[in-house]
Amino acid sequence: MTPEQISNAIVDALRALVERRELTLPDGVPAAVTVERPRQQGHGDYATNVALQLGKKAGANPRELAAKIAAELEGADGIAGVEVAGPGFLNITVDAGALGRIAADIVAAVAAYGTSDALNGERINVEFISANPTGPLHLGHTRWAAVGDALARVLEAAGAEVSREFYINDRGSQMDKFGDSILARATGTEPPEDGYLGEYVHDLAQQVLEANPGILELPEAEQRERFREEGYRIQLANQQAELAEFHTVFDTWFSERDLHGGFEARARGALAPQPPKDDGLAPQPPNDVVETLEKLRGEGHLYDADGALWMRTTDFGDDKDRVLIRSNGELTYFASDTAYYLDKRTRGFDRCIYLLGADHHGYVGRLRAMAACAGDDPDANIEVLIGQLVTILENGEQLKLSKRAGTIVSLRELMDLIGVDALRYTLARYPADSPLTLDAAEMTRQASDNPVFYVQYAHARVSSILRNAADLGLVTGASAPSSTSGFGGSTTESSLVTQLAEFPRVVQAAATLREPHRVARYLEETAASYHRFYDSCRVLPMGDEEATDLHRARLTLVDATRIVLANGLTLLGVSAPERM
Incomplete structure (x- = not known):
């Protein structure tokens, strides 16, 4: 039985007690109760403190209430026994047949196991990298690539429709400095002050020259523009390729330029306190900055002061009002943020x-x-997660400089140094709001105290058993004989089954709490549970021994373990190797 089935059985027991007037619940019978795996072996497969929670409301002694619930549960299908412990805890043991059915159900579900409809119907936009196309992606981007993609995966597993979005910061003076830096390297001169350094700039210069013969013969202004735009195109393609290699693929690469269709030409006439705008101006793309700000002005959320345009964000809890257009007519980043948010909402996303x-x-x-100024509910429509810094150590020293990238440690160098699987798993296994100091040698060490190796090794070990079983003619899944009964009564068997049964709840919690690291920690517990099972229970027949229901049941449990480990690693964007 799964935790949900146990919860339903307890709810049915409570309802029966209420109907017989042996129990009074002023707030009614709860729709569900909390069921957990006990911390200590020997305390059953599941435990609940429902009697302690309801005793006071019901005016009943918790232990006596627990005894009544236990008596009701004794006859429930799939429950082998119920014990009242302490002041009113219930320890529940599931029978072997029910445990076997859990394993068989997992094998039947395969990749679908762990999914739910908890967030069904929600359209969620997850923006988890915002970067300039002026250089390699760095360590901070790398953490968000791992965590953001894992978050998107668990949200999808919980039933949400998810779009992954990368915001390209492709406007502003940094783009001109980027182009001028490439041009300087192409002509053998030094980049401008505050320009871009690193070997990658030399590489970009060579690529631009090769793709554009005669570019250095163009007028200076045209050269600068061409080097900027060609460098942008090449560097953005590099970022996309590296992220794809890192198992992170975005649905949308959103250009900041798209928010600014003709803004500089229209802003003063359209928004500033001057004569009405010229109706003869060419129409602009929908949802651009100007259109967004005009809409908010009409709703009374904007005002003019000191020659600048402001938003009344203090009306909705901000510590001060925010400038949208400076007195010199320049657009602020906050104006872009506003237009970008409304663009997402216009595209139909319920939550950003x-x-x-x-x-x-x-x-x-x-x-x-x-x-809130845009008329939305901040609790329902927008969510901001803040991540902390990561430090990588190599030979006891902090990695902070790169010959290729200048002053940053790039995603490419991290993948080459640590590997995609180890890097993704390690970054995803910690809460995003925790600062991290990680050692490159520890992350790549093939030892049981390295979490990613431990989990992947468990999957490889499981796969080896299944290959050996196939050699013996033993199979699992739809074509296998019935294998839902016949467990040997080992506590490691029941412990592993109940651990596997927790996977859907873990995934759902990871999605609703925005904590994909829960999946990694669960996989480590599952690997430990499997290793204990493997060390104490023989799965395959030996020699000329005939295969029995016990062998088949345990083989099904092994296959169920493989599925859970593989599904969990997939949610983290990490491979599940069959051999190591």
Whole structure:
């Protein structure tokens, strides 16, 4: 029986007691009760403190209430025994047949096991990298690539429709400096002050020259523009390729330029306190910055002061109002944030999740206030997660400089140094809001105290048993003989089954709490449970021994373990090797 089935059985027991007037619940029978795996072996397969929770409300002694619930559960299908412990805890033991059915159900579900409809119907946009196309992706981007993609995967597993979004910061003076830096390297001169350094700039210069013969013969202004745009195209393609290699593929690469269709040409006439705009101006793309700000002005959320345009975010809890257009007519980043958010909402997303870096704490209040100004519910439509910094050590020293990338440690170098699986798993197994100091040697060490190796090795060990079983003519799944009964009564068998049964709840919690690290920690517990089972229970017949129901039941349990480990690793974007 699964935790949900146990919960349903307890609810049925409570309902029966109420109907016989042996129990009074002023708030009614709960729709579900909390069922957990006990911390100590010997305390059953599942435990609940429901009698302690309801005793006071019911005016009943918790232990006496627990005894009544236990008596009702004794006859329930799939329950082998119920014990009242302490002041009113219930320890529940599931019978072998019910345990076998759990394993068989997992094998039947295969890749679908762990999914749910908890978030069914929700359309969620997850923006988890915002970067300039002026250089390699760095360590901060790498953490968000691992965590953000894992979050998107668990949200999808919980039934949500998810779109992964990368915001390209492709406007502003940094783009001109980027182009000028490439041009300088192409002509053998030094980049401008505050320009871009690193070997990758030399590489870009060579690629631009090879793709554009005669570019250095163009007028200077045209050269600068061509080097900027060609460098942008090449560097963005590099970012996309590296992320794909890192198992992170975005549905949308959103250009900041798309928010600014003709803004500089229209802003003063359209929005500033000057004569009405010229109706003869060419129409702009929908949902651009100007259109967004005009809409908010009409709703009374904007005002003019000191020659600038402001948003009344203090009306919705922000610590101060925010400038949208400076007195010199320049657009602020906050204006872009506003237009970008409304663009997402116009595209039909119910909830917009932002994963931002450690230096963006101040953005939480202002983004929520901005959503409120736009007429949305900040609790329902926008969510901001703040991540902390990561430090990587190599030979005891912090990695912080790169010959290729200049002053950053790039995603490419991290993948080459640590490997995709080890890097993704390690970054995803910690809460995103925790600062991390990680050792490259520890992350790549093939030992049982390295979590990613431990989990992947468990999957490889399981796969080896299944290959050996196939050699003996033993199979699992739809073509296998019945294998839902006949467990040998070992506590490691029941412990492993109940651990596997927790997987759907873990995935759902990871999605609803936005904590994909729960999946990694669960996989480590599952691997440990499997290793204990393997060390104490023989799965395959030996020599000329005939295969029995016990062998088949345990083989089904092994296959169920493989499925759970593989599904969990997939949610983290990590491979499940069959051999190691």
